Amino acid sequence: MNPDRVLEDLRELARLTGGPDGARRVCWTDEWTKAREFLRSRLDELPVEVSVDPAGNLWALMQGEGDGFVIVGSHVDSVPAGGWLDGALGIFTAVEALRSQAENGTPPVALRLVDWADEEGARFGRSLFGSSACAGTLEIDEVRDLRDRDGERLEDVVARYDVELDRVHESGEELRGARAYIEMHIEQGPVLESRGEPAATVLGTCGVERHAAVFTGQAAHAGATPMELRRDSFAATAQAALAIREIGLAHEGGVCTVGGATSEPGVVTAVAGRTEMLLDQRHLDPGELAAMLAEARSACEQAAADHGCEVELRHLWSIPPIPFDDRLIGFAKNAVAEAGGKDTAIPSGPLHDAAEMARLIPTVMIFSSSSPPVSHTKEEDTPEADLRVAIDAYGRTVEAMLASAAAGDLPPRA
């Protein structure tokens, strides 16, 4: 692997589809097409066959000696005004994996690059479009009528890119023969930066529980109602929010976020009669996640009781934790350590296309650090030295995966 070539490609992509306001490769737009044309121009230099599947995912196949293939992938799309590395790092590191294999002859089994369509969901609000279609988890009727800001329907817009919505699950055929999947991504958070580590292996994506806790008390005059006679839904919410913060601190590896609360009537002269609080909880361990939710529920009930209120938890959305493959995690940990990092492995709070693949085939991810530790903004960045370690580690992991496949492990998917 030659990290210089990855950095060169990333800078060229940023020049073509970025600028002072950040990346603008929103899926299903002309800028996204331009990013894909650039990707194709790089793939055209390699001995690969390029195709686009019924969900709009772009594939490049490099033949190998044995049966089946290892998949290297990520996404070239971005959020509006996004960063130069989110998604693109994974794609151009994958291109470099193909390039370095081609320079060394024929790989022991085939390698396939995939650029997933619409990972970000920036236009219609549905993330992981292409990878979930491929994995068979996309509910077609739930996305058909999603509309963008201009009122255009998802089904109509994707049709302009030759994606017939009712056929997107045919993309799953692409996984016939797949042995394993690897994706590189920036961490998008502060963990590696805070530890001074350039890169790390990813254990899986955290499960998520999202709820709205609705506290109901009694709206009342702020002057006429003595403190002890109030049923203050805002006070109950505040108590619950602080208790939930403690729950997050008590469960190692877990996070609990009260992202906001809205009170009614919401005026300075009234006790709040109704307050709706937004709660997001994440953990890699399903038991811990369930325990955090149960504790949050009782914290809300206790807070409601203490303030003469009632509370109801409304389920908004959830997804179980999706662990990656132990053997591949082992390969990646060794590789990061050999490349100059440590054998650290951390969970991913954000979801990734890799989570969809992990449902079906052995999967692993490598994170580079993020510094500043932000993403989905033009400030997103990673020190070049850290990128070099991550790229090197990725190449070593791909080598280990190919060797394992050649030795008869990681069987091709039927």
Ligand SMILES: [Zn+2]
């Ligand atoms: Zn991403």
